[in-house]
Amino acid sequence: MSPTRTTPEQRSAKLEAAHRQLVDAVASVASSEGWLRYLAAMHRFHDYSATNVMMILFQRPDAQRVAGYRTWQALGRQVVKGAQGIAIWAPCARRVEREDETTGESVTARTLSGFRLVHVFDVADTEGEPLPEHPAQATLLTGEAPDGMWTHLASLVDSAGFQLELVDDIAGRPGANGVTDFLAHTVQVATSGRSNASQVRTLCHELAHAKLHGPSTSNRSRELIEVQAESVAFLVSHSFGLDAMDYSLGYVASWSGADSEVVLATARTVQRCAAEILAGLDDDPPS
Ligand SMILES: [Zn+2]
Known part of the structure; x- marks a missing residue:
């Protein structure tokens, strides 16, 4: 056993701390002046x-x-x-x-x-006059993803029974970074104009959909499932040493209506899902 091996307890404590960062960030969006102007x-x-x-x-x-x-x-x-x-x-x-x-x-x-x-x-x-912008606009990540992150997530998409497809853009969904199709059992990740880090974060978001949601949960609100999927993407990215806050905060803040209580209420589900995704890894990369 290597000295850097992460125990399940250490991992869940880290995930909880990272989730708290996200919840606090959403709360600070809600208390910003820009949010009120945007809402109006x-x-x-x-x-x-x-x-x-x-x-x-x-x-x-x-x-x-x-x-x-x-x-x-x-x-x-x-x-x-x-x-x-x-x-x-x-x-x-x-x-x-x-x-x-x-x-x-x-x-x-x-x-x-x-x-x-x-x-x-x-x-x-x-x-x-320019329209008031969302005070935490989701910004696509730049740069390279940490080593091994793509391969790890892609293998889990496969074990979840979904076929992974890389496409230039998602057909019929301009601007979408990825989509999970529960009937066709495919996960598509858009690549055009997106960095490697951005694509791997999307892959993780779609993997979370594949693991947590499905046709039988389609009656759940879209808001909730998007908050869950992106929170998982944020937590897993964080554990790999990839800071996804610039994107995840904007996404989670808009789908939750900047309601940090909504985000907090998903804590158990998203931390458990992130822990499952990370479970195959012996060690957390140095953060
Ligand atoms: Zn989604």
Whole structure:
């Protein structure tokens, strides 16, 4: 036994300490002034219905953030001349006079009378004041991954019964770094423009999905599973001596709504999963 061998107890203490760093970092995002400004701006954007999301992506596959003409104005931005709007369905309400059953008085109510096409615009077709950015923007890692990290994680993806595929970009998911498909049993990692360190962090994120989630857990909220997967990626990276905070904090803060309690509540699950991933290794690399 080498003198640097890490015992399971030492490992779990280290994982707990690293997780605490992440939780504290999320808490500090939530208490920043930038977070309130960001929330106020985001509050103005609608959550579109599934049909409208499809319509938006069909007409404008690269759309980043869409809103109506007046919402952009309220955010200090103008739709540029000649911009082509994106047509979506908006509900129409009609006023109806009703008699209140208890008082007998006449009251006005609004009722859905149908839908009409309205136009929204992508942020790329607007100009003016910059939108408040997420105070902890996830930044892709740069540089090389620690030796052996990729091989170790790739072998675990394989043992989990998933086929690992390297692709330039994830089809139909612009900007996504990776995807785990529970039906096809594949894990895809996007490589184009991503450093070696960034790819290995993505691999770990997808491995966590493969181990913790599945088709039967698809009813769990997307927010929760993303917080879990990225927290595991952060912990495992940390144990390998790779600092993933620049990326993981932004990701975990956005999916948790910068709620450190949400992140803390996953502690046991993510620390156990990280310990399992690291279990095959004799020693933690020097940190
Ligand atoms: Zn994910």
